Amino acid sequence: MFVLRQLEFALFDFRLHHTFDANKSNQVLDTLHQVKAEVAVVPTVDWGRMPHSFSHIFAGGYAAGYYSYLWAEVLSADAYSRFEEEGIFNAQTGQSFLDEILTKGGSEEPMKLFKNFRGREPQLDALLRHKGIAN
Structure with missing residues (x-):
């Protein structure tokens, strides 16, 4: 499960930094839900907001580097x-x-x-x- 979770984070990071469109609303959460649908073992809950606290990919020069x-x-x-x-x-x-x-x-x-x-x-x-x- 650890490897899948790391893969989830890495794919989320890649997709945000590769396909992000600032003109689209709710794109961050949509991207997370798409990635989770592909690799997550535990289903996504609608109220989950993991990206709001996932500073690894938004700070410290990690852009598309979580992999x-x-x-x-x-x-x-x-x-x-x-x-x-x-x-x-x-x-x-x-x-x-x-x-x-x-x-x-x-x-x-x-x-x-x-x-x-x-x-x-x-x-x-x-x-x-x-x-x-x-x-």
Whole structure:
């Protein structure tokens, strides 16, 4: 349920920042109801006003960036899965993580660093497994 709730927040954020039309009334709540109809486990109540207090997407530079919480979990779980595959204390894997991720930091594009470490694009499998959603 946690992943679905985060997905709900991320989709709501994306849609508000991508399709918002200031000339339409009640668009914020309509957007929320549409997203909830697609992904929510618990039905929406008509009197709910979650957007009024959801400051993450309206303050602090988060505009259309709430998804980054889930994306960070995807990347970390997938990176960690290499350690699971090759041995948690495997020195070569640790050295590769140091060389390809930690040492380079922000000097190169993050996706390039991830691909160099993992040898491929990020995959959801590890996150789903760690959350108990898949085997």
